[in-house]
Amino acid sequence: MTFIHFAIILPLIAAFLIAIINKYVKGIHLGWFVLPIPFIIVSYLFTLIPTIRNGETLLLNLNFMPRIGMNFDVYIDGLGLLFAILISGIGTLVVLYSIGYLSNKEKLLNFYIYLLMFMTAMLGVVLLDNVLMLYLFWELTSISSFLLIAFWTTKERSTYGAQKSMIITMFGGFMMLGGFILLSNLTGTFSIREMIIASDSVVGVGAGTLAVVLVLLGAFTKSAQFPFYVWLPDAMEAPTPVSAYLHSATMVKAGLYLVARFTPVFMLSTTWVWTILIVGLITLCWASFNAFIKDDLKAVLAFSTVSQLGLIMSLLGISGLAIVRGANEQIFTVAVVAAVFHIINHATFKGALFMVTGIIDHQTGTRSIKKLGGLMTIMPITFTMTLITSLSMAGIPPFNGFLSKEMFLEAMFEISNSNFSSLASVGFLFPLLAILGSIFTLLYSVKIVMQVFLGEDKKETPKQPKEASALLLISPAILSFLVVLFGLVPNLLTKSIIDPAAMSIINAVEPLNTKISHWHGFDSPALWATVVIILVGATLYYFRDTWIFIYKYIRSNYTINYLYDQGLNYSTIYSNRFTKMVMTGFLRTYMVYIFGFLVVLGLITIIKTGLNLDLSNLAPIGIQDMILVGVILTALLIIMITKSRMVSIIMLGAVGFSMALFFVFFRAPDLALTQLAIETVTTTLFLVCFYHLPKQSKLPEHRKFKLTNFVVAVGVGAVSILIGLSAFSNRLFESISQYHVDHVYDLAAGKNMVNVILVDFRGYDTVFETLVFGIAGIGIYILMRLSINRKDDKNEERAEESRL
Template sequence: MISIHAFILIPILTAFLIPFIGKQFPKWHLGWVTLAVPILLFSFFVSKIPVISANRTITGSIPWIRALDLHFAVYLDGLSLIFTLLIAGVGSLVVLYSIFYLSKEKESLSHFYAYLLLFMGAMLGVVLSDNLMVLYLFWELTSISSFLLIAFWFHRKKSRYGAQKSFLITVGGGIAMLVGFIMLQVMTATNSVQEIIAMRDSIQDHELFVPALVLILLGAFTKSAQFPFHIWLPDAMEAPTPVSAYLHSATMVKAGLFLVARFTPVFGGEATWFWLVSGVGIFTMFWGSFTAVRQNDLKALLAYSTISQLGLMMSLFGLGSAALQGGASIDSIIYTQAIFAALFHLVNHATFKGALFMVVGIVDHGVGTRDVRKLGGLLSLMPITFTLSVIGSFSMAGLPPFNGFLSKEMFFTAVLNAHEMSMFSMDTWGLLFPVIAWIGSIFTFIYSMFIVFRTFLRPYRRERLEKDPHEASIGMLLSPIILCTFVILLFFFPNLLSKYLLAPAMNGILPTYQNMEGFIPKISAWHGFNLELLMTAGVVILGIILMNTYRFWNVIYDLFPEKRSLDRGYQWLLAASESGSKKATDHYMTGFLPNYLYYIFGFLLLTVGGTLFLSGSIVFDPSNDAPVSLYEAIFVGIMGITAVGILFAKSRMTATLLNGVLGYSIAVFFVLFKAPDLALTQLVVETVTTVLFLLCFYHLPEWSKEDRSWKVRFPKIILSIGMGALTVLIALSVQGNNLFESISSYFEDSYELAGGRNIVNTILGDFRAFDTMLEVVVLFIAGIGVYTLVKLKAPQGGDKIERK
């Protein structure tokens, strides 16, 4: 049986093979070759549905760094299975769509599919990892691979800017998350996520519990584009449409939701977790929908709609986390319904939003623009695309008979029940949740209708379009058709999804509950005339009114000018940090070598010297020292006089010769200490060095008279005396502090252990073999650099280097 680890590594390894495969196959074959990978992955994870639906898990671990408790551990349960199916299933459709979307002549398809598969493998690693550090490794790999995908059209300035922006924000959050993971490891002494979940009760009172909670949420919020970190997502829309359909509807932005769901068993029930997740989520839901309405670019509209939908799901996970308050007992299905609704909408969102991204790509591909101010009248020209846009948009708006209606109704139920929660003062503040949710849903309805009516039903104006509109090929339509089919099927058969995927996922988030049927709600389209239905009716009625009167009330957006937006704040912060760092760098990078020596030696004096004094490590015990012979005293005196003489030398020749005297004196000491091989090495090195100094100095200009004022000399004197004293103190501290047993006895067995009679040579060649190998690698790299400089000669009479 193939290990589940292989299905994480298959797309990553294939990504590295894609450039070589691309040379063997014509470009039009490369997409089909790539398509085999996500189909294989999807088939494998589908085959695990019977196992997982029986509330069992699949685990595995490959040892890595045992001393650091780092293992390639995987854990497949109901929660991770949903994400793997989305990653592989939507990934298959995206690859199929890209085959017909991307130009085979103009695009570097090998790069595109390599980046896409690398991202796919990284996402699988995130949702399947059971080791904190391995999870973080794959987490940052998603940021790197998404950066490459967003910047795929790197010749566009906006693409480079969007990639940089997403990378800075998500990686910044990832680093915060890493610190939170380290805190969890400190609290639990393990990196296993499942072991940490089992220790939940024992770490709740730890002083690092809340800081770890906040830092982990920073990672989740940045990745899932929660307010105020949402600003990277609209700029990431500069990526090719297949990338947007994959990263920003089904995978990357869902990674933060997965993180919150996975760690809900650890932090759920904590007030800080509850308020941050639910509060930030519900506000993000409102702000994303409110901002989406003002967008004129269809992809920008979908970007903000994605932000809104992510906020909706995040708020549901936050509300549902109250189920773990005060332990693991469940008093009401109110809390668990919220988590169930979040998981259901997670799947629904991937279907209708993936389809809508592809529809927008078809419109852009067939018309040449995404600007809704130029679009209109495409119903008769692109009827299939129109039908797909109706299904996707109406589902996003929460209208029947589409799956978005079901999860939207469950969302209303969850927020209406929020004020019934007795904990966290929800009986008061809980009233805000349904109000904000309802207002956000109205804006959701408006921008969903804008997609359909502004693109397809307004008057047709050919003069504003860049191309003659035409329906897309069946190859490009096939993927959104499949997704829209699921949008409809999930409306009529939602409980199949609930039984085989949602219920096991609930057990993964709330693992302490044994009786799953006791709190898994039955999904139905009709619940009678209740408040949720009235809220939906209000959304539709008020949404239609506001949509048709948009030109009268859109002045409200003038209260939020672009120049005072969070995006402008990010741009200002980035520019300020760049200019500030340049000023700081220019201040200390003067190009004057003595200044750099001041920095280096001054830093050593403060850190090392300060540590010695504060720790009390300076111990001088000469009782065990060997006696100093007359010859040793003579050569110490010679070296001292020579060292002082260098300071007063007035020519390079004199300074070089005196420096040579120091080196040769050290060689004499090696002879006195009965180390002739070291003495020989020292003599050879000193001779070669002295000759090279003299050769180089011959070509240098005359030694200019230096400034000998006390202003210049005094810092040098202090620094020199300080470094000399520090070196002596370090030597005394090493000699006077016998903290560990000497390892010299081990090296005395060099002949038996390594077959060498010379201990020094054995240490260098055998005991330090790995270190020596790295030194050889450094020399090899330096040799390549020298060879490159020699080969890249400047052309005769020119100053520029040829670049072949």
């Protein structure tokens, strides 16, 4: 195992260590012991930048389950390194922030264990080359995020949001696994690198198109694309450090990573690129439109995250579309670089904004915009950071968000002007939707600054507002500084981070030599689009009271949230009804299910494979065999028609003892003795249980003939006979019995073959059978003790009542 393998699981190892530390170290915030973990990881990842910058990649193989192709293979290129740095770097700032945000009264051990588990899961997703291992860590992100969102278990909305996120994202993950399996069948490998090489075998076949749909379902559910975005706003019920981490660098970015990573595999598929482009633009516009009306600060930021994810997703779609349609290189370069750059920019300004929101909530006791106002003079540092990051999110110069937003608009104009026959009539919609989404992005960004920090203090906050402590301010201050730095010096990242990541997405070999600048000349349509966005956005905000009524037409029972809730409610109701219908509580019903399934499966197998019976080698049937069969059939018939339980028990014993005689005739005295012992014990137990059964008068006088039971019973007998005869007639291997006959003495020093087989040749099997009996015995003993204790408790209660 190399250090990078160790770095992926280091947070998980640390989770066990802090549990020990928490037990023995008191009075120190547990976050200080967690903080070095992501810092060590990000420090190591920074040392890999020169290697990746030079066009090299790292492939480190480690066998995990090689027989099924599930290996712990790490592949680090520009894309994986970018996401890993974001995960560990933002993770370091989140842990530092949480030290000031969460007090020792909270369940800190649980929080940091969940957080470290989440960090390991995300690192595994972005650094592993094997799709099976990627799926394993993918689902671990859903589980750990569920635990983080539901951290405050006493809040109903927290558990609701956690359940919602898990249902939707795990559904997508399961679909994604199906896509991976199809890809593996088409390419003959579980390695993503090798899938890229064999990408030609994916395009143009039905299974390839189905794989596209399934993988996109995994990406869209995780990155909250329309219509699967409904889980993300409810995830805001998590503690603010979790929200900052989840929205900026981890959970939602996993879907973007998946699309970026598999673009070289599917980029020749028109289904892939068109779906990503269209869904991304719809998500951008719909989420930004809904963000403006929200009153809760975290709700505004949650919908803004959805809209920004849609923006990045559409850029990834253009990257592939430019290749499919043979567009000029300008579209292609601008789109892929803009996608990578905005991933970085979104991590900085959105992480800072969530932390600032947490500070406002922490210092005022509320996140409601209606109760906030006039905080600029009371919390000047917080105001400054909010202003910088909000303007960056809105795409206002000179901040980093402006640069990537300009590149986004430029790519949209380029795609609309390109000679795509399929876009001849609707090409104008791409820049139009981009501008529309950007206008509402400006609106909700301005709303945060104007209504929270400017105006008069409404004095409706539960706590007296004051500036936060340095411990809370450090992390958002660092991110705000990066917003300014990357805006003023954008090419600081191009050679080291952006270009290598972009080259990984398009599977390029030649360097891109990207140059990012603020000014592109007056002839740039993106410049005039930005002017329109600012002017229209400012006008709409100023006259917001005149048009905001349109939100009233969005009825709650017409939303996707409503459909989700109703679907969940009705599925619960009907699943309960179905369960009550199927699970009757009667053992005979369950036996019908089990044996009915056995009959159906057996018949299907017989029909598909055929019987090929050979009855020539069957042993002759003697008179004694016929007599015993007659006795057994007679006993069974009496059991079915008798009304006496005693007669039924006696006849059941007759069946068992007759089977023992069969073993005697077959020259198996050991089995006969075993059968006699077992039959004696079971008959005795039946007689003991006979005493506790309900009285005969409570049972129905007449038993009704049930056709289902009759068919299943006959079917079980017929299928068992046919399978037994088929197995006897079609032996694929020589019997092992001769080996036992030849070696029973020289290998095991025994003369009784049956005993030697049980004790020596199949010794482990016998040991585990004995262990099962032991476990069953312990369980029975515990149940008996519980029953006795309950009776003792009831007797004590009655005695106490009699005294009173």
